[in-house]
Amino acid sequence: MPTIDITTETFEQTVSDNDIVLVDFWAEWCGPCKQFAPIYEQVSAKHPDVTFAKVDTEAEQEIASQAGIQAIPTLMAFRDGILLFNQAGALPAKQLEQLITQVKDLDMDEVKAKVAEQQAAAQAE
Template sequence: MATVELTDDTFQQTVTDNDIVLVDFWAAWCGPCRQFAPIFEKSSETNPEVVHAKLDTEAQQRIAAVAGITAIPTLMAFREGVLVFNQAGALPAPALQQVVDAVKGLDMAEVHKAIAEQAPQEA
């Protein structure tokens, strides 16, 4: 599956309607972003069951601000709508595959349990 472009209007639905979503926050003027783009694209072909999405931080500034993006590229991974990975910097292909494998291997029942246990503490 090729990468999909996200907008302020499609971000939330894409993250919540798909099991695993990787989001590459990027900008056209960013050299490391341009270096990471073909690696990310190749991963989308290697892992078609994972949504690979790109969000242009210049064009979609509201979502970039809400997501707290302070450096690009930034990669975020969502599983069942939950942010499970967030890292700035371009990753080499083997490291990106490690992230994909780790996200696929998460025990989401445990993740949801941990979130539920934290919620009363934050209230």
């Protein structure tokens, strides 16, 4: 599946409507972003079941701010709308493949239970 560009208007829907979503926050002037782009594209071709999205932080400053982006590239991984991975820096292809495998292998019932526990604990404070 080719990568898609997402905006402030489409971010939430993209993350919530797709099972697994990887989001690459990048900018045209960023050297490491340009080095990571072909790796991201190549890996996306191997995983048609994963949505690979890109956010241009220059054009979409609002979403970059809301996401707390402080360095680029930054990669986020979501599954069932839950943020599971958030890391600045380009990943080599092998590590990106490992990340996708880890996200696919997660027991989401267990993850959702832990999120619910954390939310309950936060409300109790």
